[in-house]
Amino acid sequence: xxxxxxxxxxxxxxxxxxxxxxxxxxxxxxxxxxxxxxxxxxxxxxxxxxxxxxxxxxxxxxxxxxxxxxxxxxxxxxxxxxxxxxxxxxxxxxxxxxxxxxxxxxxxxxxxxxxxxxxxxxxxxxxxxxxxxxxxxxxxxxxxxxxxxxxxx
Amino acid sequence: xxxxxxxxxxxxxxxxxxxxxxxxxxxxxxxxxxxxxxxxxxxxxxxxxxxxxxxxxxxxxxxxxxxxxxxxxxxxxxxxxxxxxxxxxxxxxxxxxxxxxxxxxxxxxxxxxxxxxxxxxxxxxxxxxxxxxxxxxxxxxxxxxxxxxxxxxxxxxxxxxxxxxxxxxxxxxxxxxxxxxxxxxxxxxxxxxxxxxxxxxxxxxxxxxxxxxxxxxxxxxxxxxxxxxxxxxxxxxxxx
Numbered sequence: 001x002x003x004x005x006x007x008x009x010x011x012x013x014x015x016x017x018x019x020x021x022x023x024x025x026x027x028x029x030x031x032x033x034x035x036x037x038x039x040x041x042x043x044x045x046x047x048x049x050x051x052x053x054x055x056x057x058x059x060x061x062x063x064x065x066x067x068x069x070x071x072x073x074x075x076x077x078x079x080x081x082x083x084x085x086x087x088x089x090x091x092x093x094x095x096x097x098x099x100x101x102x103x104x105x106x107x108x109x110x111x112x113x114x115x116x117x118x119x120x121x122x123x124x125x126x127x128x129x130x131x132x133x134x135x136x137x138x139x140x141x142x143x144x145x146x147x148x149x150x151x152x153x
Numbered sequence: 154x155x156x157x158x159x160x161x162x163x164x165x166x167x168x169x170x171x172x173x174x175x176x177x178x179x180x181x182x183x184x185x186x187x188x189x190x191x192x193x194x195x196x197x198x199x200x201x202x203x204x205x206x207x208x209x210x211x212x213x214x215x216x217x218x219x220x221x222x223x224x225x226x227x228x229x230x231x232x233x234x235x236x237x238x239x240x241x242x243x244x245x246x247x248x249x250x251x252x253x254x255x256x257x258x259x260x261x262x263x264x265x266x267x268x269x270x271x272x273x274x275x276x277x278x279x280x281x282x283x284x285x286x287x288x289x290x291x292x293x294x295x296x297x298x299x300x301x302x303x304x305x306x307x308x309x310x311x312x313x314x315x316x317x318x319x320x321x322x323x324x325x326x327x328x329x330x331x332x333x334x335x336x337x338x339x340x341x342x343x344x345x346x347x348x349x350x351x352x353x354x355x356x357x358x359x360x361x362x363x364x365x366x367x368x369x370x371x372x373x374x375x376x377x378x379x380x381x382x383x384x385x386x387x388x389x390x391x392x393x
Contacts, residue, residue, distance in 0.1 A: 058333045
């Protein structure tokens with residue numbers, strides 16, 4: 001296996017790419033699974049009000065923009081042969097988990113802009129949603145930490 | 154009149170390409186023609202005829218305010234103009250491009266803000282209804298939609314030789330901010346449709362989804378441009 005080139009800032013670029021793609025992938029999963037497949041979420045919920053409209057629009061634009069930017073950064077680190085799978089997956093999971101936790105805590109509980117599902121008891125859904133987010137973020141952080149402490153060749 | 158203006162713009166560009174003996178990418182010429190074709194498609198024919206249907210209106214709006222501006226920006230008319238004008242005129246044009254107002258207007262955040270503000274004014278005030286009943290106002294609004302969309306797209310892509318250019322991250326953020334404002338407006342049209350129009354739900358969803366597609370196309374072009382320029386920088390600095 002060829003050692004990654006020590007281009008300054010390339011580890012940072014791998015991390016940023018993973019974080020952006022992780023958050024973007026989570027946004028896409030939310031739209032595809034919960035909007036299109038399960039129909040738990042809708043284009044517009046009468047219940048959600050102005051804050052919900054603004055937060056939905058912001059998240060949609062931010063996650064898709066992050067996806068495009070993350071792909072470009074990934075292509076660049078691959079080209080420089082500075083890609084490190086452990087670091088990238090760590091950052092990706094941290095980004096996905098961080099986004100999911102943010103969505104679960106801030107959007108669902110603090111701002112209450114929308115909920116995981118309507119017309120049912122939410123406790124289990126919320127625990128799964130936010131707990132899953134925290135778990136993903138922790139696994140990601142662990143992977144990143146291992147990548148950092150690995151001695152340089 | 155619209156068809157005439159579009160035709161004149163197309164002919165002038167073609168003349169400039171022919172007069173200039175250096176090669177000019179065919180794709181840029183195709184983009185220019187496509188852009189004016191979109192304008193004609195939006196403002197004449199069946200889309201223009203159904204004034205009170207928001208679904209048809211939004212199809213026209215997407216062509217006029219998003220697809221045409223992207224195509225026209227990709228055609229790089231300022232670059233072409235600077236190539237074919239005589240030296241003295243080129244100097245005068247470059248001097249204008251370096252002035253303060255041009256600097257401010259072509260800033261991606263200012264240009265995107267103008268575009269967003271114009272769109273919000275159109276859809277969240279009585280302007281939409283007023284324009285539907287007055288052909289003169291409708292033409293004025295349409296020209297404004299085209300020009301602000303063009304300005305915003307050109308400022309984000311920064312393909313023309315302008316002296317002040319922001320970095321890729323700033324331009325990507327300006328684009329994302331404009332996209333967010335567009336998404337929120339589309340959802341608000343779904344939640345609270347403008348009175349007197351039919352097809353609001355379908356129109357709002359078309360605005361949302363179509364806007365996403367074109368915004369992502371612009372983002373992809375912007376980051377591709379970054380990727381290519383990074384490759385050129387590295388080829389020049391890193392020994393093989």
